[in-house]
Amino acid sequence: MTAVLDRIGLAFIRLFEQTGIWFRMLWRTITWTIRPPFEVGEWLRQMVRLGVDSIPVVFLTAMFTGMVLALQTYIGFSRVHAQDFVGSVVALAMLRELSPVLVALMVTGRVGSSIAAEIGTMRVTEQIDALKTLATNPVQYLFVPRVISGIVMLPLLTILGDALGIYGGYIVTVKLMGANPVLYMDNSYKFLEMNDIWSGVIKSAAFGLILTLTGCVRGYYTTGGAEGVGRSTTQAVVSASLIILLTDFFLTKLLF
Amino acid sequence: MPIISLEHLDKNLGGKQVLRDMSIDVDRGESLVIVGGSGQGKSVTLKHIIGLMRPDRGRVVIDGNDICSMTEMAVNQVRRRFGMSFQEGALFDSMSVFENIAFPLRRHTKMDEEQIRTRVEECLELVHLHNVDSKRPSELSGGMRRRVGFARAISLKPEILLFDEPTTGLDPVISDVIAELIREMDQTLNTTTVTITHDMKVAFKIADRVAMLYDGRIIEEGTPDEFQRSTNPIVQQFIDGRAEGPLTERE
DSSP states (O other): OHHHHHHHHHHHHHHHHHHHHHHHHHHHHHHHHTSSOOOHHHHHHHHHHHTGGGHHHHHHHHHHHHHHHHHHHHHHHHHTTOGGGHHHHHHHHIIIIIHHHHHHHHHIIIIIHHHHHHHHHHHHTTHHHHHHHTTOOHIIIIIHHHHHHHHHHHHHHHHHHHHHHHHHHHIIIIIITOOOHHHHHHHHHHTOOHHHHHHHHHHHHHHHHHHHHHHHHHHHTOOSHHHHHHHHHHHHHHHHHHHHHHHHHHHHHHHO | OOSEEEEEEEEEETTEEEEEEEEEEEOTTOEEEEEOOTTSSHHHHHHHHTTSSOOSEEEEEETTEEGGGSOHHHHHHHHTTEEEEOTTOOOOTTSOHHHHHHHHHHHHOOOOHHHHHHHHHHHHHHTTOOSOTTSOGGGSOHHHHHHHHHHHHHTTOOSEEEEESTTTTSOHHHHHHHHHHHHHHHHHTTOEEEEEESOHHHHHHHOSEEEEEETTEEEEEEOHHHHHTOOOHHHHHHHHTOSSSHHHHOO
16 A cells, blocks of 8 residues: 555656756756857758658648548538538637647657657767767757747648648538538638637647657656667657647637 | 866765765876776766766866856856767767867857868877768767767867776777877877776876776875785776676675
8 A cells, every 4th residue: 555655656756856857947948048159050950850841741630630520520510401610610620729739749749759869869878968068058059949940830830730721621521522612711711710820829839849848858868778768759759748738728728 | 286176076876875085186287097897986087077967075176166166157168178088989970070070169169161171180180080071970980989089079179188988899909099099199289188997908008197996986096107016905906807806705
């Protein structure tokens, strides 16, 4: 019995410890962002890696999500003769929720993991120590460009996802189900407010911060050789995904 | 006044007391080699000198400044006077050899591309490497990686050079070549050098003074001759590399 309680207690202590480390590294990242030198070249390189290279994944994810969403709502809505409103549902769901969250989760799997693996390998092969001995702060050199690229590129990817999702819904409803194209597009826009777009974009910027910083922190605190790098990579994806889903609820509830 | 002075360092890592009241001074211009078995705190000592670790108790004084009480920005200023070479080289594997050596120059000097190229070539020349600047670290042999690591360490013309196990994992011939190179660099660059190793042959070759670290403290130090004549049975067992003796009985 005490052993069980022990483990529960330890798990909680670890959770608090990890949370503390995460916020401390967030603070250090912020303070190192505003200090020169500004490595704009490195920022751009990371933006290409996180943003541009993720376009194919985002393309497929958003397009098919829009398509399946249209298909499902069409089947349900036609039972109550409300199929004209499929466009509104697809647009609202994509903009406010699905595009930001799914894009963030896909990018976490693609980039969050590779950030953790890269920085983790640098840790276990002493490259992080080498950076320090060359009078270079690892937070400034490694964290800042990655976190900035996350905050900048995720909203852009999300907007791309919005457009593709709506287009995917259009294809299914109009081409496959034979709905009226003018009515579909009209209904897609009619019930939208600017806030629907902004809420998704702001959330995705927060997700961009979460997934890159989690990857960096997990990599930075890697111990134990190749096995440790593997563990950090997995933990980066799992914890970033969880934090994204939790934050999503609270951000939606609090802000919008 | 010694340029490096470690004063009464205590360090506990993960419940293990790695350093116990450990003190040693390094004089300007000398080559000190710290020897000792695995897990006796050699690497930890080196990491304290350059501020990668901070002691639980005690002071690390570099040229009169206690780096343990400094902010990170101030420690970075002190670190520019150091060059450190790591066990496996610790080269940045996302960059070419040229970019590795140019990295500190780009960050800490105002040199233009032409000057950087000249300096990188000088450094590669000093470690006797040719035609490798466009290669990736993964394409190099172990001995070459160490040398590129040396070249990167000396690119900012440091006053103090630190070598962490420079010959571990190399064959005896290459080990000797690397030891020669360290000796040569120490003399031509006129630096203070601290090397840690468990290879006694290398130690005697490059040292002005040898110190032995055992159980978290220095148990013997002196010139290579004095060290070899030490009456301490632990030191004698380590020099001879014997399986029987006080070092192994304890375990």
